Amino acid sequence: MNIKVVAYFLIIVELGIQVFGGLFSDQTPEVAYAFANAILILVPLVFGIKLGLVCMVPFVASEIFWFFKLQAVGPLLHLISFAVAVMILGFANRKIMQMPRLKRAVISGVLFELFLIGEEALYYGLRMLFLQKSFGWDDISGTFLSPANVVMLIVLILCCVGYSGLKDEKQPGAE
DSSP, X not given: OOTHHHHHHHHHHHHXXXXXXXXXXXXXXXHHHHHHHHHHHHHHHHHOHHHHHHHHHHHHHHHHXXXXXXXXXXXXXXXXXXXXXXXHHHHHHHHHTTSOHHHHHHHHHHHHHHHHHHXXXXXXXXXXXXXXXXXXXXXXXXXXXXXXXXXXHHHHHHHHHSSSOSSOOOOTTOO
């Protein structure tokens, strides 16, 4: 099985969540947004910067939509915080791919969890800086404490451990 199929599936899920959330924001459960956030962190970390940026396209469109609809700067701050996270994780992917499977899974898992919290902390920090809105642990911990975190962490580990290489390279001795 081509591992990129997982990436494309996650990108389609991200697109679906962003479209549904844009059309039916009142009916969209918080866990759906937690999945979208976790996908945005997972894809560049596991699949690299290119697919990470492709995965961001629906999110970028959604945040721009909300910026114009709400006439508020909050969505742009959210966009900035995710852009920083995706870029850092996309570049980290290059180093992580050179590691053995088990180490790759452990390092990826730790980075995944740190960036789930870090991205939200950056977003709320930017809100505090530019909008003078305070925040607390409850604000930052939403995705981290969501069932989406557990599901996406399992996906991440399966991607890292279940395959000898995430790149579509021929393995030595495999014909």
